[in-house]
Amino acid sequence: MMSRNLTEFQRNVIVILRNNGKSWTEIAREMREKYSKTVTKRGMQYLWKKYLNTGSVRDKIRKGRPTIVSPQASRAITRICKANRLLSVLNITHTYNTSAVQNVSVSTVQKILKKYGFRSYSAMKKPYLKLHQRLRRLSWATTYSAWGADKWGDVVFSDECIFQSYSSSNKLLIRRTSLEKNNAAFIQPVMRHGPHIHVWGCFNSNGVGLLKRINGNMNAEKYQKDILHDIDIVGKCLVFPKAAFVFQHDLAPPHKAKSTQAYLKNKNIEILPWPGNSPDLNPIENIWGILKRKVRPIQHKSAEELWNEVQSKWYKLSRNLCQKIVFSMPTRLELVKKSKGHPIKY
Structure with missing residues (x-):
């Protein structure tokens, strides 16, 4: 969106001009002359609507692409890992996908295991005890x-x-x-x-x-x-x-x-x-x-x-x-x- 290319100062200018009763055409003309030629009426209107709803012109903090795996699926994957700690990520993925409604990739399983603290380590060597x-x-x-x-x-x-x-x-x-x-x-x-x-x-x-x-x-x-x-x-x-x-x-x-x-x-x-x-x-x-x-x-x-x-x-x-x-x-x-x-x- 256009508003992402504007600085916080430029966004505040738009809000101030709109509060002063200027039309979107007038605001667009002034912004293009003084600040940015990429300003559009639609973009300023989105910015104004966000300001009215949130009281701020700042963008929300984005956390990246949302995961497609539900919390229930994540717990199911960790249960498979806990049941057999010798399974590779590939085998855990295969085991989960055999009974899952929605298949997941190996990289997704790896990220889930990492999130819950399951990493791959070399097993400690200790004497066998009867x-x-x-x-x-x-x-x-x-x-x-x-x-x-x-x-x-x-x-x-x-x-x-x-x-x-x-x-x-x-x-x-x-x-x-x-x-x-x-x-x-x-x-x-x-x-x-x-x-x-x-x-x-x-x-x-x-x-x-x-x-x-x-x-x-x-x-x-x-x-x-x-x-x-x-x-x-x-x-x-x-x-x-x-x-x-x-x-x-x-x-x-x-x-x-x-x-x-x-x-x-x-x-x-x-x-x-x-x-x-x-x-x-x-x-x-x-x-x-x-x-x-x-x-x-x-x-x-x-x-x-x-x-x-x-x-x-x-x-x-x-x-x-x-x-x-x-x-x-x-x-x-x-x-x-x-x-x-x-x-x-x-």
Whole structure:
């Protein structure tokens, strides 16, 4: 319409001239001479009518093309999505159109799902838990939910981890053009048998303990001889000036071996019972994740070079970080109870 091409000032001039009793022919002549040659009588009459109805010469805010899909149809599409979260947008569209009165396009379905917050994400990978494992996690969380931050601060958490250079599991984001895809400067080198190390570490709310390198395969005898031989001293150092600590390790075969249990009993070390297949409950897993992000993924030519950097980054982890992670234990237990034993976000 003509009025869309007029400024707000020009529209006000038309209203003022009309209020002063001038005819549309006179107003059109004056507007064409002074302001715009595109002014028409019909356009000014539409503008005057809008002014009389709304008291304003401004256009209404336009929200774009109205949707042809009703709210009921939108809810039906979201129900299909909720019933099977693995369906693609194409399959959701096909399922809806098979029983709908009015067919919708894939792009329309995609917009509806986006509007209701259903976007496509990569599924989180968590260990598979059988029913009896979930029940044990739930029972464990209930048993230790009475522990506060101070009690969890007495626990020395431990675990093993593998660090590897030239790993394809480390995503390297590079900004480039489509033509630079095969440029050597923008390629992530991957070695099938790149330098890697196997380590064991422990920590608690006061900071990190010793980090030990494991050579070869781990068994019960090696675990006791190379890892646990000084765990009583290491644990006491971590909870100093307290004299007692609680030691945590998972249910790996070397850990739950009878000889290992007897070895720790002889050292008078209290063991924290642990539910199986529960890395999300062990705060040291968060420490490993942080450490892996700090260690450069590519720039190691040998296992010794990788070991040196892992050690360097390990002993620089702050006490505040360790404390924050350990003190998340009460929250983890509450989440386990809320999820009825299923994996949690940690």
